[in-house]
Amino acid sequence: MKLLEERILKDGNVLGENILKVDSFLTHQVDYQLMKEIGKAFANRFKDAGLTKVVTIEASGIAPALYVAEALELPMIFAKKAKNITMNEGILTAEVYSFTKQVTSTVSIAGKFLSPDDRILIIDDFLANGQAAKGLIQIIEQAGARVEAVGIVIEKSFQEGRGLLEKLGYPVVSLARLDRFENGQVVFKEADI
Amino acid sequence: MKLLEERILKDGNVLGENILKVDSFLTHQVDYQLMKEIGKAFANRFKDAGLTKVVTIEASGIAPALYVAEALELPMIFAKKAKNITMNEGILTAEVYSFTKQVTSTVSIAGKFLSPDDRILIIDDFLANGQAAKGLIQIIEQAGARVEAVGIVIEKSFQEGRGLLEKLGYPVVSLARLDRFENGQVVFKEADI
Numbered sequence A, B: 001m002k003l004l005e006e007r008i009l010k011d012g013n014v015l016g017e018n019i020l021k022v023d024s025f026l027t028h029q030v031d032y033q034l035m036k037e038i039g040k041a042f043a044n045r046f047k048d049a050g051l052t053k054v055v056t057i058e059a060s061g062i063a064p065a066l067y068v069a070e071a072l073e074l075p076m077i078f079a080k081k082a083k084n085i086t087m088n089e090g091i092l093t094a095e096v097y098s099f100t101k102q103v104t105s106t107v108s109i110a111g112k113f114l115s116p117d118d119r120i121l122i123i124d125d126f127l128a129n130g131q132a133a134k135g136l137i138q139i140i141e142q143a144g145a146r147v148e149a150v151g152i153v154i155e156k157s158f159q160e161g162r163g164l165l166e167k168l169g170y171p172v173v174s175l176a177r178l179d180r181f182e183n184g185q186v187v188f189k190e191a192d193i
Helices: A002-011 A032-046 A060-073 A133-144 A161-167 B001-009 B032-046 B062-072 B133-140 B160-166
Strands: A014-015 A018-021 A053-057 A077-081 A090-096 A105-108 A117-129 A145-158 A173-182 A186-187 B013-015 B020-021 B051-057 B076-079 B093-100 B103-110 B119-127 B146-157 B172-184 B185-189
Touching: A002 A018, A002 A032, A002 A173, A002 A186, A032 A060, A032 A117, A032 A145, A032 A173, A032 B062, A053 A060, A053 A133, A053 A186, A053 B076, A053 B185, A060 A077, A060 A117, A060 B032, A060 B062, A077 A105, A077 A133, A077 B020, A077 B062, A090 A133, A105 A133, A105 B185, A133 A145, A133 A161, A145 A161, B001 B032, B001 B146, B001 B172, B001 B185, B032 B062, B032 B119, B032 B146, B032 B172, B051 B133, B062 B076, B062 B119, B062 B160, B076 B103, B076 B133, B093 B133, B103 B133, B119 B160, B133 B146, B160 B172
Parallel strands: A053 A077, A053 A117, A117 A145, A145 A173, B051 B076, B051 B119, B119 B146, B146 B172
Antiparallel strands: A014 A018, A090 A105, A173 A186, B013 B020, B093 B103, B172 B185
16 A cells, blocks of 8 residues: 555654554554545455454554444454453453563453354554464454454564464455565565555 | 434443443444544534644544544544553653553653644543543643543543543533433433533
């Protein structure tokens, strides 16, 4: 997605070996116009896939997932990273380790929002090692629902996430793919959209 | 906001003494159409207030705040509940106790996204004891920016949040105000919009 790649080059910050900070438009401050374009791009790709729901994980996945849901006219569900006292019956869970935050979280979705008839598009802001997406897949499959694909805003193609998900049988569709960082600049691989 | 009150009566669940669960359209599964209407309602109220940014707190505040930001054509910032290794310089923080989750979190916003010229609308999904909104106000004022008002989707009017914020001098504008629960049903007070 040209617009996204240009925005990453303009406003993204490369930190150290493998961190791209996009907190001015995606992960902290959010540009709703860019989110709308992201929503349209995914919707255009998946409009004929018979999807019933969009699933993401709090917190940075919510903004793009919401606009994907709007463009596809579907409900969006965001998985929770910690159990809540108002959420106690029929919860489906998976353990997810976050390398960024260096913690293992129990990720959960209330089972009542997923059924065997559901065909799900997972959306997340970043794909690195694939642990978050894998956890969401585990939860969705516990409900007997089907994951059609994993849609990613920014894929770190130098990490193992895409390979892991593809090996498990799930197509990955990424709007921007980071091949490597060179002198503090991002070098992209060809994106899926 | 009539549409929201009707939705709460239809799909909300009263649990115990003082919990209203709205996880089928706001706090877990999200109805983007309702979020759009919420965005328009706040924008209509604040369109002439000279606002520059919308601020919320992860995670359930993000969906309504994003559509408020869209309707007002502004950037949205969501405060973080835990420090992130990619977020390390110039961070403004406040301590917030959540009665729902029974934990104290350090809430933070990167200082570079707030300036003394900013006029902020805070948006949150729930107002109960007012601790989250108070923490956001503290952060925003550390940056020298001005909080114009606090916009709330669902206010628990039987808790002290509104009184606390008004005493501090901040107008509270709520789309639905829960007066009390009677036989497991919500009884509303007159809403602000």
